[in-house]
Amino acid sequence: MMRQEYWTLMDPCCDYCLHSSDNPCARYVTCRMRGPFCHKSVECREKRQQRVKEVLYGSQGVRINIGASSCGLAAGAERVLEAAKDSLRSIGVEAEVSAVGCLGLCFMEPFIEIRSEDGPSPIYGHVSPENIGDILAKYFEEGSVEGAFAIRRRTGRFKDEDKVPTLDELDVWRKQVKWVSRNCGVINPESIEEYIVTGGYEGLSRALTMKPEEVIEEIRLAGLRGRGGAGFPTWLKWKICREQPSDEKYVICNADEGDPGAFMNRLLAESDPHRVLEGLIIAGYAIGASQGVIFVRAEKPLMAARLEKAVEDARQWGLLGENILGSGFSFDVSVMRSAGAFVCGEETAMIAAIEGGRAMPRQRPPYPASRGLWDKPTVVNNVETLAHVATIMAHGWREFAKYGTERSKGTKMFCVTGSVKRTGAFEVPIGTTIRTLVYDIAGGPREGRKIKAVQIGGPSGGCLPERLFDLPIDYESLQEAGAIMGSGGLVVIDDTNCMVDVARYFTSFTLAESCGKCIPCRVGTKALYDRLSAIVEGMGSQEDLQLLEEIGLMMKEAALCALGGTAPNPILSSLRYFRDEYEAHILEKKCPAKVCSKLVSYVINRELCVKCGLCAKSCPAGAITKTADGFFTVDESKCIKCGTCVITCPRGAVEKR
Amino acid sequence: MINKSNPKISSNNLIRTLQRIQEKHGFLPKDSLIKLSRDTRSPLSKIFGVATFYHQFRLEPPGKVTIYVCMGTACHLRGNAENYEFLRRFLDIRPGRSTSSDGLFSLEKARCFGCCSLAPVVKVGDTLVGKATPRELQRVISRVREAILRKEVARGGGGDRT
Numbered sequence: 001m002m003r004q005e006y007w008t009l010m011d012p013c014c015d016y017c018l019h020s021s022d023n024p025c026a027r028y029v030t031c032r033m034r035g036p037f038c039h040k041s042v043e044c045r046e047k048r049q050q051r052v053k054e055v056l057y058g059s060q061g062v063r064i065n066i067g068a069s070s071c072g073l074a075a076g077a078e079r080v081l082e083a084a085k086d087s088l089r090s091i092g093v094e095a096e097v098s099a100v101g102c103l104g105l106c107f108m109e110p111f112i113e114i115r116s117e118d119g120p121s122p123i124y125g126h127v128s129p130e131n132i133g134d135i136l137a138k139y140f141e142e143g144s145v146e147g148a149f150a151i152r153r154r155t156g157r158f159k160d161e162d163k164v165p166t167l168d169e170l171d172v173w174r175k176q177v178k179w180v181s182r183n184c185g186v187i188n189p190e191s192i193e194e195y196i197v198t199g200g201y202e203g204l205s206r207a208l209t210m211k212p213e214e215v216i217e218e219i220r221l222a223g224l225r226g227r228g229g230a231g232f233p234t235w236l237k238w239k240i241c242r243e244q245p246s247d248e249k250y251v252i253c254n255a256d257e258g259d260p261g262a263f264m265n266r267l268l269a270e271s272d273p274h275r276v277l278e279g280l281i282i283a284g285y286a287i288g289a290s291q292g293v294i295f296v297r298a299e300k301p302l303m304a305a306r307l308e309k310a311v312e313d314a315r316q317w318g319l320l321g322e323n324i325l326g327s328g329f330s331f332d333v334s335v336m337r338s339a340g341a342f343v344c345g346e347e348t349a350m351i352a353a354i355e356g357g358r359a360m361p362r363q364r365p366p367y368p369a370s371r372g373l374w375d376k377p378t379v380v381n382n383v384e385t386l387a388h389v390a391t392i393m394a395h396g397w398r399e400f401a402k403y404g405t406e407r408s409k410g411t412k413m414f415c416v417t418g419s420v421k422r423t424g425a426f427e428v429p430i431g432t433t434i435r436t437l438v439y440d441i442a443g444g445p446r447e448g449r450k451i452k453a454v455q456i457g458g459p460s461g462g463c464l465p466e467r468l469f470d471l472p473i474d475y476e477s478l479q480e481a482g483a484i485m486g487s488g489g490l491v492v493i494d495d496t497n498c499m500v501d502v503a504r505y506f507t508s509f510t511l512a513e514s515c516g517k518c519i520p521c522r523v524g525t526k527a528l529y530d531r532l533s534a535i536v537e538g539m540g541s542q543e544d545l546q547l548l549e550e551i552g553l554m555m556k557e558a559a560l561c562a563l564g565g566t567a568p569n570p571i572l573s574s575l576r577y578f579r580d581e582y583e584a585h586i587l588e589k590k591c592p593a594k595v596c597s598k599l600v601s602y603v604i605n606r607e608l609c610v611k612c613g614l615c616a617k618s619c620p621a622g623a624i625t626k627t628a629d630g631f632f633t634v635d636e637s638k639c640i641k642c643g644t645c646v647i648t649c650p651r652g653a654v655e656k657r
Numbered sequence: 658m659i660n661k662s663n664p665k666i667s668s669n670n671l672i673r674t675l676q677r678i679q680e681k682h683g684f685l686p687k688d689s690l691i692k693l694s695r696d697t698r699s700p701l702s703k704i705f706g707v708a709t710f711y712h713q714f715r716l717e718p719p720g721k722v723t724i725y726v727c728m729g730t731a732c733h734l735r736g737n738a739e740n741y742e743f744l745r746r747f748l749d750i751r752p753g754r755s756t757s758s759d760g761l762f763s764l765e766k767a768r769c770f771g772c773c774s775l776a777p778v779v780k781v782g783d784t785l786v787g788k789a790t791p792r793e794l795q796r797v798i799s800r801v802r803e804a805i806l807r808k809e810v811a812r813g814g815g816g817d818r819t
Binding site for chain 1: 670671673675676703706710711712713729730732733734735739742743746767768769770773774775776778785787791
């Protein structure tokens with residue numbers, strides 16, 4: 001691999017430093033920031049501190065951060081980055097332009113932040129190649145932060161600082177606790193040096209000075225539970241695996257984030273990949289593994305690429321490989337890209353995929369902790385869990401256990417999407433209420449809408465109605481209410497969404513993703529889907545509701561893995577809380593939210609119609625005809641309810657009734 | 658001898674091999690699978706089983722540009738089912754097929770891209786289109802189609818001159 005041409009903090013400060021991956025120094029990591037330890041040199045110390053400043057604020061004292069993870073790139077961050085460089089050139093300002101990860105404020109992508117040591121560090125949202133020139137000119141030429149979404153601090157030295165809120169004054173920020181996501185949107189994820197500057201790999205350094213049992217004890221005291229969904233205590237999984245007699249053990253990072261509506265793992269691994277890797281190395285040390293595998297979802301290639309880069313860089317500096325930091329512990333990691341199957345998120349299915357076969361779960365026990373990958377003891381931990389591990393080891397269990405509830409400690413990232421003003425990924429203490437998350441942080445319903453439910457936990461989770469929004473989000477409370485925390489996806493559903501349609505959607509998902517091995521899931525999902533389809537098409541009966549419940553309960557009992565066992569949750573929970581919507585479809589043959597196309601009729605509003613005739617031209621069934629007075633009308637008997645006319649009409653005159 | 662329990666050999670595992678074949682050809686040609694079966698001495702049925710299990714693999718050649726419509730929750734709620742139906746009609750894709758009649762576009766359903774806050778999301782080639790509407794998709798696809806046709810005409814024109 002090519003070395004960079006300039007000196008970085010990772011390099012030796014002078015000839016005294018002998019650290020390399022072949023000749024590791026136990027104090028390498030802490031020495032970067034606080035050293036040098038092995039010799040006294042004011043020059044070396046200053047050289048390091050100078051470099052830290054450069055990394056944080058660029059060599060010119062100003063650094064422009066642009067959020068460039070998948071969501072930022074989808075919103076056009078790449079073009080913004082180029083435009084920023086051009087604008088700086090044209091106003092004659094020298095500043096570093098750097099791609100960083102995601103702040104979690106997805107509603108205002110792409111964003112930029114102008115960072116300097118003593119400046120207000122304004123953050124701007126919805127930046128485009130067209131407006132970035134103005135933003136930069138205003139900041140650098142006029143000394144004004146006008147138009148910023150927020151600033152990090154008031155300095156009194158910039159104009160209009162009082163017109164812009166600080167981040168801590170905003171609900172969306174104030175009510176969050178940035179624990180595991182502290183670096184997201186702040187550092188360049190492709191630079192190991194930036195991770196080190198923010199205290200990276202100090203957790204690993206500390207762990208390696210402890211006995212593996214002490215590391216497990218630290219995680220037990222912290223009270224960390226798996227963040228992938230089930231909430232199993234992480235330390236216990238490790239302890240069981242550690243106690244297995246075996247010549248070889250494995251640790252797998254589950255980065256196969258497949259729940260639609262959940263992207264906290266992608267965000268973490270794309271924005272701060274070293275934190276995940278560090279957690280994985282610590283896990284390997286704790287259980288006594290020598291090999292780690294990161295299994296990444298096919299649809300998230302940038303996540304895989306950034307993790308691969310992190311692995312390479314860590315290896316180069318002796319943080320991975322033989323005799324890590326002189327501790328005698330050797331560990332290596334390979335990144336594997338999935339070929340795409342939702343069921344891979346199940347740990348035994350993931351192991352089958354890593355072995356190269358069809359990803360079909362198997363009966364547990366034996367659990368992977370005793371017999372996993374290639375029949376060896378294996379721990380499978382989720383991305384967020386591992387990132388927590390690294391953070392806990394760096395800051396101590398007490399800091400972590402400050403947050404959360406009695407039984408569920410710490411923070412959790414939640415992705416709030418759907419019908420809210422501010423979509424994004426937010427980190428809050430466990431036990432925060434749904435209402436705080438949906439209304440205070442995510443800003444409540446979109447203009448003119450009314451929120452009626454949230455769907456928590458993806459296809460395995462359930463729908464909770466608005467009246468239960470004061471429920472604290474923790475593993476037990478949600479389970480009692482018929483949902484699960486899952487990986488932490490919250491999809492907000494408003495009055496324009498039909499609960500039956502939502503239930504059918506999730507069932508279509510699990511139907512397609514069922515691996516087909518066990519009958520309760522393979523046949524059950526199909527039976528559920530067929531009944532729901534009948535209901536949304538107006539052919540359902542009251543008996544169908546009973547059948548849905550019976551099949552659902554049977555699957556919960558009998559399915560082989562969690563995919564089948566939780567697949568009925570969306571249906572069972574919506575039947576529990578929104579039975580009236582099901583009944584409206586069955587008894588009145590009406591869809592209250594006007595979503596189920598077979599149960600709505602299309603009508604052309606004459607007040608809006610401009611007689612252009614595009615609807616008639618586009619109608620595939622020839623159901624729209626011209627009337628004598630030049631207007632158009634839909635013939636109910638011919639209409640196939642495809643909705644093309646609604647899409648085609650330039651005036652929005654075709655209405656659903 | 659290969660150490661079966663060493664994950665470093667996962668670079669030789671079947672899924673990775675199939676991924677490499679697909680990267681090269683854009684799909685998994687029958688001949689390649691037969692050859693793979695012979696080379697690795699594993700039954701063709703096993704290879705076929707793995708190839709058909711995962712979404713990523715396809716056994717038919719794709720169109721020049723593949724369009725992925727996200728079928729995640731947020732995208733569903735914000736109207737991607739309608740976008741999908743619109744694209745089927747707009748691209749003239751027959752029932753049971755996934756490639757447009759002119760062979761230019763393949764239409765695939767995708768699982769969540771993790772850009773739920775930009776829902777509904779459609780990926781046209783390598784470009785992610787956020788907050789996609791039929792109108793916007795029509796615009797993007799027409800632009801891509803023109804670009805492809807222009808390239809083909811240019812290639813054809815070059816042929817004429819020689």
